[in-house]
Amino acid sequence: MPISALPQSTVRTLGSSITITTPCGVVKELIDNAIDAGASYIEVAVSSNHLDTIRVRDDGHGIDIDDFDALGRRAHTSKLRAFDELGSRARETFGFRGEALAAMNTFAAVSITTRTPNDVVATRLQLKRAVGGAENRSPASAPVGTTVQVTKLFDTLPPRKQYSLKNSAKYIKSTRDLLKAYVLARPVLRLSFKVLGEATGSWSYAPACAADINEAALQIFGKPLASSCIHVSRNSACDQAELPQASQQVAEDFILEAFMPKPGFDVHAVKGKGLYLSVDSRPLSATCGIAKTITAIFKNHLNRATDGTKSGISIPNPFLRLNIRCPAYSYDANVAPLKDEVLFGDENKIIASFTGLCQRVY
Template structure:
């Protein structure tokens, strides 16, 4: 067949294959156009999951009647005019492909009116055949109707799923949009019935965002468990929310990333967040987060995917490191007793102020010598008689006055009580029971002590740095030529990780020193993994991860074991150490270390007040 120019209709249908995957793609393109037009309210009407009808109405600026034919022409846009505009584009849409592509595979109608125009104008397109512009009564703004999607491309239509499935894809995209644009009201109807409504929140009501918009999109539990992120540096700003590790998911269904307001999927950012959660998340679980990254538009390329789902950073290594350290810092700042730990686990307690941290200081001082015996490896047993005496003393303090009758509650009963309260008993040699200001705290003593020991080991090792251990005889490591090139280019980075090496040939390296703490492991496999990370992302955290895994094992073996009887001072000392230790809400394997039962909840167990 000779080379020939394709007709416009076929060109548009080919483009539609890239831009229009399903009804959700149509909703995305039309709503993004409405946002770029300055809409404050967007109404979305759907029929049959969007296959029969997608109608998007906005109150934006509208268009001139003469612009309608251009709006359905390929590569016609008001958003860029030069290469400089493309490199710094800040609008959601800019390609000029969406409307002609959608119109080529549907029965399409667009009507618009600007403020000040006597009337609106409308233009219809049927399967790519463009009609004539006609006057039309129309409020200020634009409405676009897309009927019978893929009616003229049956091969594409048969790949659409059931109505409920297609509607679910639309709702998920709108959920992501609602998180990014709390200033815009979104109303959705399906088959004539109201389906979703996201009320607009003003700037003055920004404080309501976490409670209302987060709860309305991701659920009240996410909002309750969310940690606020806000950090800027190196020309980057990251803000949003990450859920506490205890609020983890079986899948990555609550992971939202936005770059300059655009929802994207980015492997580098996703990897950075997973690394930040590495030793606080239970195996196989996924973190939940809503993160907004802002940077100079010239430092990110948004023109790398037809549907604009992906971006490319000029300095992906910097972005990865910035996200990792920001999220890791937020998680490190959490401590047992200061925030929720998981659904039904952990307390909505405020971080202890200096006075609260000082409270119990006398008892903490008395307990230090007792707690010192709980250092990793300690095996002594507290005599049962001493345990009983300490318990009696604790109960006597709780029930001052008549030992057979509890003291009446005082208004200042919670004053001076530390976040995890004061220990009152040990249960089955496994759990510590503690009375907090507003209820009962239960602590898994082995899991808690394991985290405390682990964080101490990490701190001690970090102060020394990653020491290198020289090899008596250089070890030859077979690698690919690309890996050898990376090793040469990143020799300085590898040296900081404890690897001293040189190139022994096109596909070999000579290894002269290795990280001392990991010298007994599979160094060759670790080196190859590090080189793969350096090639793909420009940095590697594998050495640190392998080191942390070893330190975690050491801490686990050194932690206090089940059935170890502790005295009241020892239990209180452990509680105080938890309050002062980073990430103490989870053990090294991601399991929760403590649970909180508020007094009203306990009252409900026994039907008190009914």
């Protein structure tokens, strides 16, 4: 078979099916958009199979009418103007590719209701399927903010739809866990989740003013865990004397903010809760990249603190919340389709700082 250009419809489908691989991925991208829009409250609602309907509503600043025609078009974004900006903008924006809505619009129907503070009424519109841009516009009654509704997800990808239907219960649990990760990364953000048509399974987080990680942990996991942990932080500048010369060339410092079990903690309260890692308040996967190294270091120190090393019994999947505040241009955020992994230019500096933090606590 000779080399030839793929049809644009094929290019679009191939790219979109990598950008969004699960129903949870849809929720994550829409939450990221809501946060970038300045939302303080985000409501997530899904159908019982997590495919028929996914709806995310926020109280952000809404979408300007002049941007309607750009909605859902590939490589269209308000977050970035050139690739060179990504090094500094990654700390400020969750989105930057302009691909998420376009991907959803390739294998699902997407409708949007939005209103800015300057609008008298909201506008409801549909995205042109597999193309982008707005159609079927109509006035609607809605507060300032945006609601995105995705229906018939993966209808054009039968194997993926079949697989997702078989795993719908797992995806609903994963979505609930995803929201908890956002709460622990951004404790001031109000979030709610519900399964449409079901009386049980709803979940919400409603922080008080100026909420902190203590309140987030208290609401999510309860008093036993919250009272078993302490908040500690460490500046990577503390570790520069221990680092190779190459690791001392970053002009600014990393700041590690941890909420972790304190000496004498309740083992039953912290076991099985897992790692919650974020970078500049962006939740990351706990199973990829630097997260695996951090987990190993943490478990080693925790086991020593509880004599687990001597007994051979370790605490399974212990709780740790760690947020890393980073200097500009210190990491690449464009390394995973869901932006849930980053690549640090100087990973050793973070590892040394986290090791020092654990040594200080344990």
